[in-house]
Amino acid sequence: MFDHCLYFNTTALARQLERVWTEAFKPFELTPSQAFTLRAVLEKPGMLHSELADTLKIARATATRAVDGLAARGLLERRATKRDGREWEIHPTPAAVAIKDALNDASGAVTKRLKQDLGDGVFGDFVQQARSITGKLP
Amino acid sequence: MFDHCLYFNTTALARQLERVWTEAFKPFELTPSQAFTLRAVLEKPGMLHSELADTLKIARATATRAVDGLAARGLLERRATKRDGREWEIHPTPAAVAIKDALNDASGAVTKRLKQDLGDGVFGDFVQQARSITGKLP
DNA sequence: CTCCATTGATTAGCTATGCAACTATATGCG
């Protein structure tokens, strides 16, 4: 009924992908959101909350809660910055560093599998299109 | 950092589109989810919850809650079926029927605008790709 | 130097979604 609707089909696909990546990160007992938050911070230790929000394209409030959760799990910690008392750096703990490679590998493995299932070109084109469309929206 | 990730870019786009459609349905004081639920039922009055869930590609539990909300708003009502005491038909109220065309028009207007902004071919191709990928996922 | 606007982060309150467990009704087998 909504076969030609961009909103409908994109959100439906997003929900489906959520399932696939949930499965991929299950061995770590991390949700996709948690895993991507962790991967972002592991890639750039010491990033601020605002940078995290920009990187993940989520609202700052959501970034706060994501960090809360991973800090409670002992995977991230906040450190005050010297230059500005409002800012907090986000650092991975040793426990997080220990799983960094496995985490990236797990995500890479899903990507590789999907590229095979869908065709490498289709996959890449679709992702580029998605990025392009996102960039053109208000 | 996640420039080539299907999951990341699709979910980010979905969130962005959520904003666009939220704006489009604001005049009706309906969220996109509510509006699409209503449009589905208006298109096929008397559909069952399981049909609604299939149509919207959501879990049955989510369909239950969507109908709850719109019934509370006086836009939908449930009616028991004769043939099976477990089933409930979902019917639009006169208030829902009254806004049917305006609702479809509002969605059509956003689509039209986006097709102009993005290019008609790009838009259509992307939607088809999204549907195709959804179909190939587990 | 003081006050006000700005800015980084957090909190409050809400929506949509899912899975798993439950209720109630059907249905089919012995």
Place this chain on the structure above:
DNA sequence: CGCATATAGTTGCATAGCTAATCAATGGAG
């Protein structure tokens, strides 16, 4: 018939996301 299994829908619990409002620190204008 009567019980066991299957099915439609609901409920409980949890996650992630958003906006708006708030808190606290900065920094500039006068």
